Amino acid sequence: MTIDELETPAVLVDLDVMERNLARLASYAKKHRLTLRPHTKTHKIPELAKRQIDSGAKGVTVAKPGEARVMAEGGLGDIMIAYPLVTPPKARAAAELARDRAICVSLDSAEALEALSQAAVAAGSRIGVLVEIDVGFHRCGVGSPEQALSLARHAMGLKGLEFRGLMFYPGHLGKPPGEQTAGIADVSRCLAAHYETFQKAQVEIPVMSGGSTATAYRSHEFSGVNEIRPGMYLFNDRNLLSLGVCSPEDCALHVMVSVVSTAVPGRTIVDGGSKTFSSDRSKGEKVTYGLIREDSHTDFIALSEEHGHLDTTHSDRKFQIGERLHILPNHVCVTVNMHDQIYGVRGNTVEKVWQVKARGKVQ
């Protein structure tokens, strides 16, 4: 099948670019002896998770038990649920998967620990636990080494659980790589304080799991980190491009749309709106919803459900009805989540049709 035969809107992944991104990060992780555990929220496709494993990742990361189940059914055997599971049904889902898979869960409360322990005992399984620490993003994570140690000890005293280490997400360092130096030093100091407290208490921290795409190639500078969980590196997106984390040549995924109306002066309408693109707005002065590969002077200014509004007033380009455009989405993970399938393409050929099997698994 060729790309021309696809209906729009359609999400296209340039396989050459994706494979380059995959190999580059895998070789970086190998060089710095960092365990790679990519976050699969970016693609939600077991086959792509397996490719990450084949290229050197030890395991994968998901956010919810529903996503973990899809990955497990797709043959993935080592899964971290990087999200606090605080209700019995979610803890039970993790515990059931842990019967024949290596499952670990990150958490930051005694309540989550106890729910998980009860579920593991009932399921007759064993779940790995990573205590989440807050290194500056202020989303989840305990706020001091003493609290982390106390939760670690709590985990060690509960049946069905095994304390594996600490985890964090440096979301506050989503800035240009050249501006991350001070933040990385702060995080390293914070990690050192944790190592010191745990060492004094003679509690080992086997895994220190961190990492994001924005900081991916500086991961080795976070002293003490031995595992990283970037997700978006596989495809990249417009937000990462704006930060200078990647170049246009590294952007593997675009949404192909068709021009459906040019009737209103200064406007071109395409067949992808808020059901096709995420409503994540671009950061910076001009708020737009994606970058149009065919014309950088046309702005993607608004989303209706099924209409993408392009402002052509600053461009000489005259778009034709039926013309296909390729748009780099602002936030790739949420965009992929909106589609049943995405296409792997090489040149004009559609080589792969992937079902986005873990899409919508919000529980």
Ligand SMILES: Cc1ncc(COP(=O)(O)O)c(C=O)c1O
């Ligand atoms: C806990 C956790 N780990 C890893 C990631 C993946 O990082 P990125 O989105 O920067 O690729 C995320 C992303 O939100 C996350 O929340």
